[in-house]
Amino acid sequence: MSFQLLKKDPYTQARLGRYATAHGSFETPVFMPVGTVGTVKAMRPDELKGLGAEIILGNTYHLYLRPGHLLIKELGGLHAFMNWPGPILTDSGGYQVFSLSQTCRLREDGVEFQSHLDGSKHLLTPELAIEIQEALGSDIMMVLDECLPYPSELSRAQSSMELTLRWAERCLLSRTGENSLFCIVQGGTFQGLRKECAERLVALDGKNPGKSFEGFALGGLSVGEPMPLAYEIAGNTTPYLPEQKPRYLMGVGMPEDIVTCIGLGIDMFDCVVPTRMARHGTMFTKFGRINIRGSEFAKDSGPLEEGCSCYTCQNFSRAYLRHLSLSKEILSAILNTIHNLHYFLNLLGQARRAIAEGNYAKFQKEFFQQIQSGEIGANQKSF
Amino acid sequence: MSFQLLKKDPYTQARLGRYATAHGSFETPVFMPVGTVGTVKAMRPDELKGLGAEIILGNTYHLYLRPGHLLIKELGGLHAFMNWPGPILTDSGGYQVFSLSQTCRLREDGVEFQSHLDGSKHLLTPELAIEIQEALGSDIMMVLDECLPYPSELSRAQSSMELTLRWAERCLLSRTGENSLFCIVQGGTFQGLRKECAERLVALDGKNPGKSFEGFALGGLSVGEPMPLAYEIAGNTTPYLPEQKPRYLMGVGMPEDIVTCIGLGIDMFDCVVPTRMARHGTMFTKFGRINIRGSEFAKDSGPLEEGCSCYTCQNFSRAYLRHLSLSKEILSAILNTIHNLHYFLNLLGQARRAIAEGNYAKFQKEFFQQIQSGEIGANQKSF
Numbered sequence: 001m002s003f004q005l006l007k008k009d010p011y012t013q014a015r016l017g018r019y020a021t022a023h024g025s026f027e028t029p030v031f032m033p034v035g036t037v038g039t040v041k042a043m044r045p046d047e048l049k050g051l052g053a054e055i056i057l058g059n060t061y062h063l064y065l066r067p068g069h070l071l072i073k074e075l076g077g078l079h080a081f082m083n084w085p086g087p088i089l090t091d092s093g094g095y096q097v098f099s100l101s102q103t104c105r106l107r108e109d110g111v112e113f114q115s116h117l118d119g120s121k122h123l124l125t126p127e128l129a130i131e132i133q134e135a136l137g138s139d140i141m142m143v144l145d146e147c148l149p150y151p152s153e154l155s156r157a158q159s160s161m162e163l164t165l166r167w168a169e170r171c172l173l174s175r176t177g178e179n180s181l182f183c184i185v186q187g188g189t190f191q192g193l194r195k196e197c198a199e200r201l202v203a204l205d206g207k208n209p210g211k212s213f214e215g216f217a218l219g220g221l222s223v224g225e226p227m228p229l230a231y232e233i234a235g236n237t238t239p240y241l242p243e244q245k246p247r248y249l250m251g252v253g254m255p256e257d258i259v260t261c262i263g264l265g266i267d268m269f270d271c272v273v274p275t276r277m278a279r280h281g282t283m284f285t286k287f288g289r290i291n292i293r294g295s296e297f298a299k300d301s302g303p304l305e306e307g308c309s310c311y312t313c314q315n316f317s318r319a320y321l322r323h324l325s326l327s328k329e330i331l332s333a334i335l336n337t338i339h340n341l342h343y344f345l346n347l348l349g350q351a352r353r354a355i356a357e358g359n360y361a362k363f364q365k366e367f368f369q370q371i372q373s374g375e376i377g378a379n380q381k382s383f
Numbered sequence: 384m385s386f387q388l389l390k391k392d393p394y395t396q397a398r399l400g401r402y403a404t405a406h407g408s409f410e411t412p413v414f415m416p417v418g419t420v421g422t423v424k425a426m427r428p429d430e431l432k433g434l435g436a437e438i439i440l441g442n443t444y445h446l447y448l449r450p451g452h453l454l455i456k457e458l459g460g461l462h463a464f465m466n467w468p469g470p471i472l473t474d475s476g477g478y479q480v481f482s483l484s485q486t487c488r489l490r491e492d493g494v495e496f497q498s499h500l501d502g503s504k505h506l507l508t509p510e511l512a513i514e515i516q517e518a519l520g521s522d523i524m525m526v527l528d529e530c531l532p533y534p535s536e537l538s539r540a541q542s543s544m545e546l547t548l549r550w551a552e553r554c555l556l557s558r559t560g561e562n563s564l565f566c567i568v569q570g571g572t573f574q575g576l577r578k579e580c581a582e583r584l585v586a587l588d589g590k591n592p593g594k595s596f597e598g599f600a601l602g603g604l605s606v607g608e609p610m611p612l613a614y615e616i617a618g619n620t621t622p623y624l625p626e627q628k629p630r631y632l633m634g635v636g637m638p639e640d641i642v643t644c645i646g647l648g649i650d651m652f653d654c655v656v657p658t659r660m661a662r663h664g665t666m667f668t669k670f671g672r673i674n675i676r677g678s679e680f681a682k683d684s685g686p687l688e689e690g691c692s693c694y695t696c697q698n699f700s701r702a703y704l705r706h707l708s709l710s711k712e713i714l715s716a717i718l719n720t721i722h723n724l725h726y727f728l729n730l731l732g733q734a735r736r737a738i739a740e741g742n743y744a745k746f747q748k749e750f751f752q753q754i755q756s757g758e759i760g761a762n763q764k765s766f
Contacts, residue, residue: 037706037710037712038703038706038707038710039707039712039713039714041712041713041714042713042714042717043714044694044714044717044718045698046694046698066706066709066710067681067702067705067706067709071681071682071702074682075682075684075700075702075703076684081700081702081703081706082703083698083699083703298450298454299454299457299458301458301459311427311429315428315429315466316466317458317464319450319454319458319464320421320458320464320465320466322450323420323421323449323450323464324421324422326449326450327420327421327449329420329422329424330422330424330425330713330716330717331422331424331425331426331427333713334425334427334713334717335427
């Protein structure tokens with residue numbers, strides 16, 4: 001597995017790259033649809049492939065609790081289990097432990113939590129996080145980290161960063177297989193801590209022969225802070241990361257966040273936004289967002305997004321999509337997810353082409369102009 | 384639109400036919416997947432076509448209440464609205480008025496009811512039932528009838544049948560378009576009434592020049608009575624129906640009901656069973672039914688049904704399907720529906736081939752032998 005930096009944009013920090021895994025390679029910048037419990041919600045894997053998804057994300061916390069990583073391993077790993085032949089990145093489970101479990105208690109050795117499914121007690125250690133991800137057969141594993149809430153005080157952010165660094169090394173040392181492992185830069189909203197964390201992870205990366213990180217993630221962003229602050233931290237942190245390794249901004253985000261952060265040198269993104277919002281009727285278009293349940297679409301025979309080539313836009317009217325969404329039909333989730341994922345994956349494809357042509361700044365500018373000029377209905381919201 | 388009787392089985396009453404509509408033709412015996420509110424639940428229309436569905440059913444009651452037949456008409460009719468290019472049969476709405484509405488009151492002119500969605504009051508008359516179905520652009524419309532509960536007394540069944548006959552004539556006389564119209568034989572579980580109703584509908588069929596029924600349905604069966612009684616009534620009624628028109632047994636049924644009733648001379652079937660049961664994990668196989676949520680499938684790497692050629696069986700294990708169903712994932716509804724519809728549509732295809740070969744009795748016998756010999760897991764249920 002390896003990352004190849006193919007091109008750097010002349011006017012921004014945007015980068016074009018390629019990451020090779022045992023399950024094929026993907027181009028960066030990339031958006032990874034989220035497949036929480038072994039399925040990207042409402043999507044057949046062949047549909048997902050047809051939409052141009054090259055890598056998807058799986059959630060360690062969910063899969064560990066149900067059906068269990070050992071069961072998945074016995075059945076040939078997550079790729080075989082869910083019939084997804086391409087690369088899979090798995091998170092460490094830490095974020096969900098903090099956000100979903102009934103109770104959780106941070107200890108030096110790991111984090112104790114109770115399952116949100118049945119209340120059963122578990123201890124997630126850095127070593128277990130790696131063991132689970134290796135059992136799943138993840139192509140890219142993430143270290144266990146503590147994801148700080150926003151806002152957090154400096155002293156809290158400092159000690160959390162120290163713990164994250166200790167856990168990162170334990171993850172690094174417990175690796176046994178060929179799976180890639182990414183570390184995570186933490187440090188809250190404190191630029192000094194972010195810089196220190198990045199530098200110490202880089203040092204750790206070279207410390208143990210044969211044990212290195214294949215990529216660097218930025219964690220603890222997009223957790224409630226103003227997005228301009230997240231942009232600032234991301235942009236000020238990437239200069240401390242090795243140029244020849246990919247940078248992954250975890251859990252981000254909205255299209256405008258992605259377009260902005262590509263320009264700050266980020267290579268990888270994931271977010272539940274396109275799939276989750278689709279199920280609630282919020283649709284992304286190049287002119288901005290609409291909620292398809294709005295009454296202004298009741299008799300609208302036009303497609304969701306004029307000019308869009310996705311199956312949904314090619315075959316169905318806004319009026320029909322509104323009807324399906326209001327009727328809570330499963331087909332609503334399917335068709336809306338197809339469109340939103342097409343939008344995100346297509347946006348990333350356009351971004352990659354722009355970088356390849358050395359035109360990313362122009363692409364960014366036009367993207368925001370189009371969003372801001374959008375007039376596609378009474379409830380249209382520009383970003 | 385017309386029905387062509389292509390072949391009669393030598394040893395049973397089974398018939399092979401072809402029905403031509405403005406949206407293409409379909410072969411009988413046929414199973415019609417149910418698309419209640421303008422979608423066969425969890426299915427893309429191209430998926431449905433790929434499964435071999437030739438005609439689907441739409442529910443007048445649901446579409447009348449939401450989004451409304453006039454809106455659908457304005458948007459080009461139900462075929463365009465839901466992007467289903469093939470034939471559509473619509474029911475009259477009567478059955479759902481009796482089973483779903485909050486309150487309903489039978490009157491000579493129609494049936495008063497309150498919407499299950501918002502409590503609004505409506506009066507469904509025979510004329511309105513036809514108006515709605517014509518607005519939807521239905522290929523095959525059904526007359527408004529009263530669907531008796533089981534059991535009902537003779538006097539109640541008699542007066543209900545008289546009302547159904549009066550309404551059938553009003554439907555016949557209110558037709559304005561080229562859409563086909565099927566009448567419905569009622570009469571409860573009383574063979575004398577069934578015969579009388581059939582004969583009087585046949586008489587009505589020839590009474591008004593240029594106003595005829597294109598098919599005959601059997602209604603009020605499979606509403607709680609023992610299925611052998613339903614078989615008996617169906618088998619004793621078909622001899623009174625015109626041979627050159629199709630016979631439709633409404634709301635039936637389970638695979639064994641369909642295989643039995645084809646042998647009694649029935650040509651058309653519809654039922655929510657394959658789609659609804661799929662969403663609850665009950666799967667049809669040639670060896671019988673299983674519930675995929677059973678713990679015996681937790682580590683089962685085999686396909687749902689050995690030898691099945693559907694997308695689900697070709698690509699996923701029982702263990703994965705169990706996991707999806709327990710996790711209430713949308714993909715569970717999708718994959719399970721694909722398999723169950725494939726099972727039903729494939730079964731009907733086999734039945735048609737058997738009739739074409741004059742072998743329907745043998746087909747029936749082998750079908751029941753295989754079901755009864757089935758051993759596919761601890762919770763396997765033979766039919």
